[in-house]
Amino acid sequence: MSAIPLTYYLVLSAFLLCSGLLMVLIKKNAVFVLLGIELMLNAANLNLVAFSKFNPNLDGQIFAVFSVVVAAAEAAIALSILLNIYKKFDSSDLDDLNTMEY
Amino acid sequence: MKGDMIHMAFLLLLPLIGGLVAFASGKTKAPVVALLGMIPGFLLSLLMLNSAFADVIVYRWEWVPGYELGWRIDEASALLIALVNFISLMVHLFSATYLKGDAGLNRFYAKLGFFTTSMLCLLAADHLLLLFVFWELVGFSSYLLIGFWFQDPAKAKAAREAFMVNRVADAGLLIGVVLMITVLDLQFLSELSSQNSSFLLTLAGFGLLIGALGKSAQFPFFGWLPKAMAGPTPVSALIHAATMVAAGVYLLFRVQPILIPAVQSATAILGALTAFMAAVAAITQFDIKKVLAYSTISQLGYMVMGIGVGAEDASFFHLWTHAFFKAGLFLGAGAVINYLHHVNHHNHDFDAQDMRWMGGLRKYLPVTFISFVICGLALSGLPLFSGFLSKEGILTGAWLWASQNAASQGWWVYLISDLGFVTALLTPIYVGRQIWLVFFGESRSHMEQYDKAEPVINFKLPLIVLGIGALWFMHAINPFDAHGWHFGEILFGQAEHIESNIPLYTMILSIALAIGGIAISLVFFGPKSKKTESFSQAQGPVSFIGKLSFNSWYVEKSYDWMSVGYLKLTQVFNRIDRRIIDRIVDSVGVCTVVFSKVLAIFDREVIDGLVNFAGWISKTVGAMLTGIQSGKIQNQLVWLLVLLIAIILWFQF
Numbered sequence: 001m002s003a004i005p006l007t008y009y010l011v012l013s014a015f016l017l018c019s020g021l022l023m024v025l026i027k028k029n030a031v032f033v034l035l036g037i038e039l040m041l042n043a044a045n046l047n048l049v050a051f052s053k054f055n056p057n058l059d060g061q062i063f064a065v066f067s068v069v070v071a072a073a074e075a076a077i078a079l080s081i082l083l084n085i086y087k088k089f090d091s092s093d094l095d096d097l098n099t100m101e102y
Numbered sequence: 103m104k105g106d107m108i109h110m111a112f113l114l115l116l117p118l119i120g121g122l123v124a125f126a127s128g129k130t131k132a133p134v135v136a137l138l139g140m141i142p143g144f145l146l147s148l149l150m151l152n153s154a155f156a157d158v159i160v161y162r163w164e165w166v167p168g169y170e171l172g173w174r175i176d177e178a179s180a181l182l183i184a185l186v187n188f189i190s191l192m193v194h195l196f197s198a199t200y201l202k203g204d205a206g207l208n209r210f211y212a213k214l215g216f217f218t219t220s221m222l223c224l225l226a227a228d229h230l231l232l233l234f235v236f237w238e239l240v241g242f243s244s245y246l247l248i249g250f251w252f253q254d255p256a257k258a259k260a261a262r263e264a265f266m267v268n269r270v271a272d273a274g275l276l277i278g279v280v281l282m283i284t285v286l287d288l289q290f291l292s293e294l295s296s297q298n299s300s301f302l303l304t305l306a307g308f309g310l311l312i313g314a315l316g317k318s319a320q321f322p323f324f325g326w327l328p329k330a331m332a333g334p335t336p337v338s339a340l341i342h343a344a345t346m347v348a349a350g351v352y353l354l355f356r357v358q359p360i361l362i363p364a365v366q367s368a369t370a371i372l373g374a375l376t377a378f379m380a381a382v383a384a385i386t387q388f389d390i391k392k393v394l395a396y397s398t399i400s401q402l403g404y405m406v407m408g409i410g411v412g413a414e415d416a417s418f419f420h421l422w423t424h425a426f427f428k429a430g431l432f433l434g435a436g437a438v439i440n441y442l443h444h445v446n447h448h449n450h451d452f453d454a455q456d457m458r459w460m461g462g463l464r465k466y467l468p469v470t471f472i473s474f475v476i477c478g479l480a481l482s483g484l485p486l487f488s489g490f491l492s493k494e495g496i497l498t499g500a501w502l503w504a505s506q507n508a509a510s511q512g513w514w515v516y517l518i519s520d521l522g523f524v525t526a527l528l529t530p531i532y533v534g535r536q537i538w539l540v541f542f543g544e545s546r547s548h549m550e551q552y553d554k555a556e557p558v559i560n561f562k563l564p565l566i567v568l569g570i571g572a573l574w575f576m577h578a579i580n581p582f583d584a585h586g587w588h589f590g591e592i593l594f595g596q597a598e599h600i601e602s603n604i605p606l607y608t609m610i611l612s613i614a615l616a617i618g619g620i621a622i623s624l625v626f627f628g629p630k631s632k633k634t635e636s637f638s639q640a641q642g643p644v645s646f647i648g649k650l651s652f653n654s655w656y657v658e659k660s661y662d663w664m665s666v667g668y669l670k671l672t673q674v675f676n677r678i679d680r681r682i683i684d685r686i687v688d689s690v691g692v693c694t695v696v697f698s699k700v701l702a703i704f705d706r707e708v709i710d711g712l713v714n715f716a717g718w719i720s721k722t723v724g725a726m727l728t729g730i731q732s733g734k735i736q737n738q739l740v741w742l743l744v745l746l747i748a749i750i751l752w753f754q755f
Contacts, residue, residue: 021743
């Protein structure tokens with residue numbers, strides 16, 4: 001049970017974070033960018049849970065649960081904003097959403 | 103007190119009112135109307151004399167808040183006011199006949215009244231500012247009267263010259279007055295007292311001295327008085343012999359307490375010098391009035407010298423006696439001119455003032471002759487006449503001063519009293535010359551008996567009264583006592599007794615000089631001398647000294663030369679200006695243009711280049727940095743990430 005050392009978790013978490021970051025930076029569609037953000041959040045959650053596993057109180061796990069809830073709320077709001085943007089601009093492509101450009 | 107004020111106001115203003123009413127009433131009534139102003143004025147001045155001897159009349163009022171002006175009539179002022187009124191009255195009388203038929207007779211009386219009032223106010227003024235104002239008014243009315251016949255350009259020019267010379271000297275007076283009032287805080291003539299010597303006091307003293315020298319026609323300003331003879335002769339008698347020219351002496355007499363020794367010495371030197379120079383000039387003149395003008399300058403020189411040597415009581419006395427006999431002489435000359443004018447009016451080349459045409463007039467003008475001789479002898483300083491008494495006082499004072507100061511100041515102080523004595527010899531020479539040439543010998547032009555030559559009231563009365571005024575008993579009981587003036591004790595207190603032989607020597611010497619002078623004039627100009635016979639053909643002196651005298655030491659001419667020289671100097675400077683200064687200015691201008699062109703190139707290429715370069719840098723950097731703000735969210739996120747990593751790396755290492 002205790003055969004899996006902490007480093008493995010952390011490496012997995014770093015991998016998740018990097019793939020999320022990559023998605024955020026290179027995907028054209030806003031939905032995929034949101035998915036990337038979810039990945040990065042979950043990488044952080046994984047970190048919290050992993051550290052909690054090696055420290056016998058439950059603080060980290062509770063924090064992770066909070067984070068999941070906040071992420072769900074965030075996803076709901078982000079998606080609804082995205083829906084409205086799509087209605088207004090008739091596109092969810094980030095390159096088209098450039099009205100703030102000078 | 104209030105009665106005194108009204109009295110004073112009437113006294114000062116009556117001549118002016120009389121003159122103005124005379125002006126308005128037309129030329130036929132003008133003389134009578136003006137006399138109606140003058141006679142009460144004269145009587146009032148006698149009353150004033152009485153009240154001023156009892157108590158000095160002072161009236162001060164606040165002109166602007168905190169600034170008082172004042173009148174003050176003390177014994178000396180009251181005496182001179184009475185004198186001015188008296189002479190003015192005589193002149194008013196005399197002018198009525200002298201100027202009969204002149205188209206401007208009413209104008210003449212208005213000017214005469216204006217002058218008299220100005221002169222009276224000058225004598226009554228106590229504040230220096232008032233004194234200055236009336237000093238100027240007196241000068242101005244003198245200008246009006248000299249230029250009475252302004253249709254003649256020469257006479258108008260003479261009036262202007264006299265006025266201008268006075269103005270130059272008045273600048274000195276103005277400096278003195280302003281210094282006295284503002285800096286030295288000496289505003290009232292009656293409050294002057296001796297001060298500690300200071301630079302400003304010296305300056306003020308010299309300023310006042312210059313003003314007095316100008317008004318009293320002293321060297322170097324004396325040229326204007328002979329020119330002022332262009333005015334009518336009665337005017338000369340009033341203004342240029344008896345009253346106005348004495349104003350300078352009066353001023354010096356008043357400010358004498360604050361004159362420091364240097365100013366006093368200068369006063370004495372200039373006075374003595376003027377007395378001598380003018381006496382020399384009087385000897386060769388042909389014009390009957392010019393002889394009198396130069397003798398006036400000479401006598402004023404005596405008075406100024408008297409002030410300078412500290413014999414101001416004698417100076418004041420001489421001012422008093424001189425007014426009578428000199429006015430008498432001028433009115434006598436006026437009668438002569440009037441007569442000659444009448445009998446020769448058909449001859450247009452004839453000059454009624456030229457002594458070359460006169461001679462033998464005693465037969466035709468007996469009263470004038472007697473009066474003229476009496477006044478002339480008084481002027482010569484012969485005993486039993488008034489001039490002897492006062493001149494005696496001045497000469498004694500000068501000698502005493504010289505003997506007291508010779509040790510401290512050097513031998514030259516004796517030159518001053520010696521010049522006084524030389525002048526005392528010259529005076530009877532020119533007076534004698536004039537009397538011989540005018541009244542004795544044979545007539546040198548057409549003469550005839552003329553019954554209106556001396557009208558009783560208008561000519562005879564002033565001549566007789568002034569002639570009597572030239573006798574000793576009008577002024578002192580003892581004809582040999584220079585300090586015996588009736589008013590002397592009232593004005594100056596008891597004369598101190600002098601333990602010295604000098605007064606006796608002076609008396610003997612001056613009697614000898616006066617008699618000797620008349621003898622010399624008899625030898626040279628008497629009826630039998632050769633000079634008199636050829637006199638009508640005389641063309642002016644030929645010898646150097648004679649020319650020097652005839653042209654009054656070339657003082658006026660030297661002023662002309664000075665101005666011509668000054669003009670030449672300005673022409674030279676003009677040439678220098680055009681040739682050198684202008685060229686320098688031009689080349690400086692060219693240099694400036696070239697330099698500015700160079701500067702323009704530098705400006706365009708270097709300064710503008712720098713500015714443009716700075717602009718180009720910001721433009722380029724801006725263009726580079728706009729790439730960051732692309733508006734694409736993912737680009738910005740990349741930059742965010744790069745920066746985050748950079749910060750982390752920064753903190754780790």
